[in-house]
Amino acid sequence: MLTDYHLHLRPDEREKTAERFFTPANAERYREIAAERGIAELGVAEHVYRFTQALDVWQHELWRDSARDDLDAYCAFVREETDLRLGIEADFVPGREDRIANLLDQREWDFVVGSVHFLRDASLDTEDFTIWGGGESAERIWRRYFETVAESARTGLYDLIAHPDLVKVWGERAPRPDKDLRFFYEPAVEAFAESGVAVEVSTAGLRKPVGEIYPARPYLEMVLDAGCPIALSSDAHTPQQIGFEYEKALELLDELGVRELTVFDRRERRMEAIG
Ligand SMILES: [Zn+2]
Numbered sequence: 001m002l003t004d005y006h007l008h009l010r011p012d013e014r015e016k017t018a019e020r021f022f023t024p025a026n027a028e029r030y031r032e033i034a035a036e037r038g039i040a041e042l043g044v045a046e047h048v049y050r051f052t053q054a055l056d057v058w059q060h061e062l063w064r065d066s067a068r069d070d071l072d073a074y075c076a077f078v079r080e081e082t083d084l085r086l087g088i089e090a091d092f093v094p095g096r097e098d099r100i101a102n103l104l105d106q107r108e109w110d111f112v113v114g115s116v117h118f119l120r121d122a123s124l125d126t127e128d129f130t131i132w133g134g135g136e137s138a139e140r141i142w143r144r145y146f147e148t149v150a151e152s153a154r155t156g157l158y159d160l161i162a163h164p165d166l167v168k169v170w171g172e173r174a175p176r177p178d179k180d181l182r183f184f185y186e187p188a189v190e191a192f193a194e195s196g197v198a199v200e201v202s203t204a205g206l207r208k209p210v211g212e213i214y215p216a217r218p219y220l221e222m223v224l225d226a227g228c229p230i231a232l233s234s235d236a237h238t239p240q241q242i243g244f245e246y247e248k249a250l251e252l253l254d255e256l257g258v259r260e261l262t263v264f265d266r267r268e269r270r271m272e273a274i275g
């Protein structure tokens with residue numbers, strides 16, 4: 001089987017409203033394209049910060065501007081009007097673990113995706129609030145990023161860790177550390193192994209300036225050496241992006257001897273053969 005967890009039913013722009021995109025017809029378009037591409041297992045994981053309840057967790061300006069929809073209405077829609085697995089992409093906000101847990105525990109997810117898009121108030125992957133060019137060295141940003149990813153895994157809040165080297169998203173447009181990047185991956189891999197979390201292989205990086213799968217091959221090799229289960233996603237924000245460039249991901253997984261993917265059901269995990 002093939003999976004595409006971590007789908008978004010709408011693009012990230014704020015004007016893309018729930019009313020327009022959280023519809024059975026839109027979910028059906030995702031299903032149809034997935035079927036054409038041989039992907040049986042689909043899970044939706046909308047960004048938590050688009051929901052008003054997220055403001056109980058964090059009050060970043062981007063979140064205040066984006067939080068418009070009701071989280072329970074989203075859950076009810078996915079459960080009652082689609083056949084997609086229900087997930088959420090819940091940013092890890094250090095120090096707010098109890099609030100994140102409170103938001104998550106009140107709802108019945110199939111899976112919870114953990115992601116790190118910010119280091120304190122600064123964004124890794126958007127031009128607004130960007131961390132890049134603010135005087136902090138690439139080395140320090142990378143180190144802080146992977147330490148935060150490690151911390152997110154150790155919280156036990158998440159079933160899978162998304163795009164686990166998002167810090168590279170800008171490619172050559174942002175500075176990169178000089179030293180062997182495996183030095184930075186190490187604490188994250190250790191935390192994945194200790195916490196037993198699944199690690200996402202995401203083709204989304206191929207659509208970004210970096211033009212590379214998340215995680216980078218040497219990082220993925222370390223993740224596999226540590227025995228971590230793999231989840232496969234495109235992080236699609238439109239139906240056309242479902243299974244985006246999966247042939248590249250499948251080739252990489254095959255070369256590295258990965259034969260199974262993680263499947264989630266009500267936060268229980270099982271492994272299914274790729275195919
Ligand atoms: Zn993300």
Ligand SMILES: [Zn+2]
Nearest residue numbers: 006008089235
């Ligand atoms: Zn996403």
